[in-house]
Every structure is written in C-alpha cells, then in structure tokens.
Amino acid sequence: xxxxxxxxxxxxxxxxxxxxxxxxxxxxxxxxxxxxxxxxxxxxxxxxxxxxxxxxxxxxxxxxxxxxxxxxxxxxxxxxxxxxxxxxxxxxxxxxxxxxxxxxxxxxxxxxxxxxxxxxxxxxxxxxxxxxxxxxxxxxxxxxxxxxxxxxxxxxxxxxxxxxxxxxxxxxxxxxxxxxxxxxxxxxxxxxxxxxxxxxxxxxxxxxxxxxxxxxxxxxxxxxxxxxxxxxxxxxxxxxxxxxxxxxxxxxxxxxxxxxxxxxxxxxxxxxxxxxxxxxxxxxxxxxxxxxx
Numbered sequence: 001x002x003x004x005x006x007x008x009x010x011x012x013x014x015x016x017x018x019x020x021x022x023x024x025x026x027x028x029x030x031x032x033x034x035x036x037x038x039x040x041x042x043x044x045x046x047x048x049x050x051x052x053x054x055x056x057x058x059x060x061x062x063x064x065x066x067x068x069x070x071x072x073x074x075x076x077x078x079x080x081x082x083x084x085x086x087x088x089x090x091x092x093x094x095x096x097x098x099x100x101x102x103x104x105x106x107x108x109x110x111x112x113x114x115x116x117x118x119x120x121x122x123x124x125x126x127x128x129x130x131x132x133x134x135x136x137x138x139x140x141x142x143x144x145x146x147x148x149x150x151x152x153x154x155x156x157x158x159x160x161x162x163x164x165x166x167x168x169x170x171x172x173x174x175x176x177x178x179x180x181x182x183x184x185x186x187x188x189x190x191x192x193x194x195x196x197x198x199x200x201x202x203x204x205x206x207x208x209x210x211x212x213x214x215x216x217x218x219x220x221x222x223x224x225x226x227x228x229x230x231x232x233x234x235x236x237x238x239x240x241x242x243x244x245x246x247x248x249x250x251x252x253x254x255x256x257x258x259x260x261x262x263x264x265x266x267x268x269x270x271x272x273x274x275x276x277x278x279x280x281x282x283x284x285x286x287x288x289x290x291x292x293x
Contacts, residue, residue: 030197031170031172031174031209031211032197032198032199032209034170035166035199035201035209036199036200036201038162038166039162039200039201039202042076042157042162043138043202045074046138046140046155047121047140049066049067049070049153049155050140050141050153052066054066055082056142056144056150060090060091060101063082063091064099067080067082067091067093068093068099071093071095074165075161075165076157076158076161076162076165077095077156077157077158078094078095078135078156078157078158078161079093079094079095079135079154079155079156080092080093080153080155081093081153081154081155081156082142082151082152082153082154083106083112083151083152083153083154084150084151085116085149085150086107087106087107087108087109087112087116088103088104088105088106088107089102089103089104089106090103090151111124111137111139111154112139112152115139115141115152116141116149116152119141119143119147119149120141121138121141122137122138122139122140123136123137123138123202123203124136124137124138124203125159125203125204126156133158133160134158134159134160134178134183135156135157135158135159136155136156136157136159136162136202136203136204137154137156137203138154138155138156138202138203139152139153139154139155140152159178159183159184160183160184163183163184163186164184167184170186171187172187172211172212173186173187173188173189173192173211173212174186174187174188174194174209174210174211175188175194175209175210176199176207176208176209176210177196177207177208177209178204178207179206179207183207188210193212194210194211194212195210195211195212196208196209196210197209
C-alpha cells in the first residue's frame with residue numbers, strides 16, 4: 001500500500017498544480033489570461049510533436065502522416081517543414097496541398113542557424129504579402145540521445161485562424177489588435193469602447209486585446225429599500241430556522257409511531273402463535289390420556 005501511494009502521488013501532483021494555477025481554472029480569470037494560456041498550450045503541443053517518435057524516426061512517410069493528423073486536430077496549423085541536420089528540407093506539408101520533398105537548402109536562414117547552433121526554440125511572425133495573412137513562425141530542434149542535433153521542424157500557424165478557434169467557446173465580445181491594426185473581431189461592434197491589455201504571444205512584440213469589463217456596474221439602492229429587504233430576508237431566515245426543528249420533530253414522531261405499530265403487531269403475532277402451539281399440545285396430551293385408559 002505504501003509503495004502504491006508513493007507511485008500515485010507524483011502523478012497526481014502535476015495535475016493538482018495545473019488545476020490550481022492555470023488561468024482558465026479560476027472563475028475570475030480575464031480574457032487576457034485565457035488568450036495567453038491558449039498560446040502557451042499551443043507551444044506545449046508543438047513541443048510534443050517535435051519530441052514524438054514519428055518525427056525522430058528516419059521514416060519520412062510516418063512523420064508526414066503524423067503532421068497531417070495534427071493539422072486535422074488544430075485548424076490553425078498551416079505548414080510543417082522538416083529539415084535534416086544539414087538544413088535540407090526533406091518534408092513540406094502544407095494544408096490543402098500535396099506533400100512535397102523539395103530537398104532545398106535553407107541552412108543560411110536565420111531561424112535554422114539559431115535552432116541548429118543554440119538547440120533552442122525560435123519564435124517569430126511573418127506576413128504573406130499575397131494573401132495578407134499573418135503567421136506565427138515557430139521552429140524547434142530535433143534532438144536525440146546526448147543532445148545530438150539531427151534536424152528541425154518549422155511550424156507556420158495562421159494567426160487569424162488561431163483566434164477564430166479560440167473564440168469558438170467565448171461569448172464575450174473582444175477585439176485583437178496587432179500594433180495599431182485590428183486583426184480579429186469577435187462580436188465586437190464598431191465604435192465600442194473597452195479596456196485594452198497587452199498579450200504575450202511567442203514571436204509577437206506588440207499585440208493586445210480589447211474587451212469590455214466583465215463585471216456589471218453596481219446600481220445605487222436607497223437606504224430604506226435596503227433596510228426593508230434586509231429585514232425581510234432576516235425574517236424569512238428566522239422562519240425557516242424555526243420551521244426546520246418542527247419539521248424534524250414531526251418526522252421523528254412519525255418514525256416512532258411506525259416502529260411502535262410494527263412492535264405491537266409483532267407481539268400480537270407471537271402471542272397468537274404461542275397460544276395456538278399450547279392448545280395443540282394440550283389436545284395431543286388429552287388424546288394420549290384417552291388411549292391409555
């Protein structure tokens with residue numbers, strides 16, 4: 001039992017810490033905290049993708065199928081690019097397009113140099129001039145035993161789609177601003193006012209959220225009305241407290257009556273059976289005496 005308890009507690013501790021300190025678990029969490037937490041979880045998901053066995057294997061097809069499955073789970077994922085240790089693109093998976101293995105050299109690009117040399121994650125933001133879309137530009141190294149660099153994975157995340165996915169369960173109107181530009185609107189009316197708070201999204205310097213205060217303004221109440229309501233509530237509570245023991249007493253009395261009736265019936269039944277047994281015994285005794293005579 002002690003061994004089992006020592007095994008379970010380390011597994012439960014991270015879950016308890018996550019529940020207590022995650023922004024979305026608290027009822028008072030703000031939209032700012034929820035958005036920040038959303039992108040933190042997205043970064044953690046990307047780290048798990050890079051750490052998967054399919055990506056670390058030498059099979060290109062298994063990794064490409066894995067990337068496609070992850071795209072189906074998260075509609076904001078736009079592109080996966082996998083390179084080898086020398087900076088050659090060995091797989092390129094773009095949403096809605098055929099998987100390619102272009103083998104082009106990107107070893108001179110800034111993100112690859114940083115990922116391959118420092119073996120750290122890289123975060124940036126790019127803009128597609130033709131489509132007018134912004135993409136999170138995240139990259140991570142593929143490391144094997146001994147911290148050996150064997151390649152990298154680049155992920156392009158459609159920024160607008162990511163906020164669209166986030167807002168699917170949010171009913172509060174809000175506006176996302178990228179610098180001074182309005183990037184995404186969720187039920188936000190033009191000309192509306194609200195509080196603006198900065199967001200922390202990996203790879204973006206200036207991004208903020210605008211939303212109205214979630215707390216409704218307090219309404220003024222006249223002193224007389226307040227006192228009257230307070231007295232009414234207090235009287236009601238007293239009546240409930242006074243009525244509760246009476247109900248409990250009636251309930252207890254009813255139970256005692258039922259038990260008493262059952263006891264009386266039991267005694268009567270036992271008495272009847274005893275009398276019948278005694279009469280039968282006397283009758284048999286009388287027959288024995290007649291046969292003896």
